[in-house]
Amino acid sequence: MASEIIKQKINSKEEEEAAKVEIWKYVHGFTPMAVVKCAIELRIPDILENHKTPMTLAKLASEIGCPQPSLHRIMRFLIHQKVFQETPAGYAQTAVSRLLTSHAKNSMADLVLLGTNPVILAPWHKLSGWVLGNKDLPFDAAHGTDLWGFGAANPELSKLFNDGMACDARVGVAAIVEGCPEVFEGLTTVVDVGGGNGTAIRGVVEAFPWIKGINFDLPHVVSAAPASTGVEHVGGSMFDLVPKADAAYLMKVLHDWADEECIEILKKCKEAIPQDTGKVIVVDIIIGGEEDDDLKGVGLLCDMAMMILTRLMFTT
Numbered sequence: 130m131a132s133e134i135i136k137q138k139i140n141s142k143e144e145e146e147a148a149k150v151e152i153w154k155y156v157h158g159f160t161p162m163a164v165v166k167c168a169i170e171l172r173i174p175d176i177l178e179n180h181k182t183p184m185t186l187a188k189l190a191s192e193i194g195c196p197q198p199s200l201h202r203i204m205r206f207l208i209h210q211k212v213f214q215e216t217p218a219g220y221a222q223t224a225v226s227r228l229l230t231s232h233a234k235n236s237m238a239d240l241v242l243l244g245t246n247p248v249i250l251a252p253w254h255k256l257s258g259w260v261l262g263n264k265d266l267p268f269d270a271a272h273g274t275d276l277w278g279f280g281a282a283n284p285e286l287s288k289l290f291n292d293g294m295a296c297d298a299r300v301g302v303a304a305i306v307e308g309c310p311e312v313f314e315g316l317t318t319v320v321d322v323g324g325g326n327g328t329a330i331r332g333v334v335e336a337f338p339w340i341k342g343i344n345f346d347l348p349h350v351v352s353a354a355p356a357s358t359g360v361e362h363v364g365g366s367m368f369d370l371v372p373k374a375d376a377a378y379l380m381k382v383l384h385d386w387a388d389e390e391c392i393e394i395l396k397k398c399k400e401a402i403p404q405d406t407g408k409v410i411v412v413d414i415i416i417g418g419e420e421d422d423d424l425k426g427v428g429l430l431c432d433m434a435m436m437i438l439t440r441l442m443f444t445t
């Protein structure tokens with residue numbers, strides 16, 4: 130009996146120690162995000178990639194043009210986080226840091242720069258107010274306007290947002306054209322509704338060159354979108370009129386809106402496509418996978434981000 134009580138005490142002591150370690154991770158939960166942003170701003174992934182072979186601290190510091198001591202601490206942290214690795218010959222890239230280079234095909238650097246931008250971070254401080262019933266979304270409460278209105282008035286943030294979205298669109302559309310090419314069979318025109326800077330529809334047109342693509346988004350978004358062969362940029366609001374096409378493609382758009390607004394968007398899409406053969410193609414994020422699955426964790430993180438930015442939640 131006495132030994133059982135002692136064992137329980139030891140267990141609860143160990144549990145408490147482990148819990149304290151967990152809490153320290155929350156105390157400094159922002160740190161990994163901020164230090165990865167710092168590495169991107171210092172162009173460390175690009176410098177290591179261009180160098181081709183591992184770099185010593187002295188060489189990396191001279192390439193960046195910074196003193197060694199702070200850089201050493203940054204690299205020590207990011208090596209512990211497995212963002213970079215240390216080899217006998219010096220610092221080297223990992224699969225993670227390669228995704229943080231600026232020109233890699235699957236680069237996610239712009240997405241990190243978007244998520245760590247002060248404009249996107251400010252609404253997190255309004256989250257509890259929103260849960261308690263404040264009428265303004267956290268983003269709106271922090272900035273006095275919604276995400277799209279803020280983007281219209283702030284071209285720099287709008288570009289950051291669209292470049293960030295494009296990171297994911299590149300990967301998403303590549304998976305779709307490879308995994309479900311039959312979806313595009315028989316189509317000669319596709320309108321990407323809320324297509325951002327046109328990355329996704331460009332991917333569709335490159336894969337199926339007989340398709341004429343229309344990138345449809347708010348006027349301030351399409352006016353800054355790069356020109357692309359086979360893609361016409363059209364500005365407007367999907368709540369007013371969607372340009373006519375054989376199919377309407379909605380990627381990561383419906384999750385931004387409440388049910389009534391989604392119905393309005395889908396009605397406009399229906400009006401834009403042929404009544405007998407038309408298609409609406411919806412691509413969106415869902416929360417799936419097992420409880421301890423990393424992907425499920427990412428889905429839940431995205432759901433929290435949607436809670437501060439827009440009206441809807443991800444579904445399962």
Ligand SMILES: C[S@@+](CC[C@H](N)C(=O)[O-])C[C@H]1O[C@@H](n2cnc3c(N)ncnc32)[C@H](O)[C@@H]1O
Pocket residue numbers: 277294295297298322323324325326329345346347350365366367368379380381382385
């Ligand atoms: C989450 S982003 C998705 C962008 C792109 N489809 C992708 O997958 O990367 C949502 C897009 O909807 C656009 N949007 C918001 N309101 C809109 C409206 N009323 N009409 C057309 N597009 C709109 C935004 O400008 C933004 O580009």
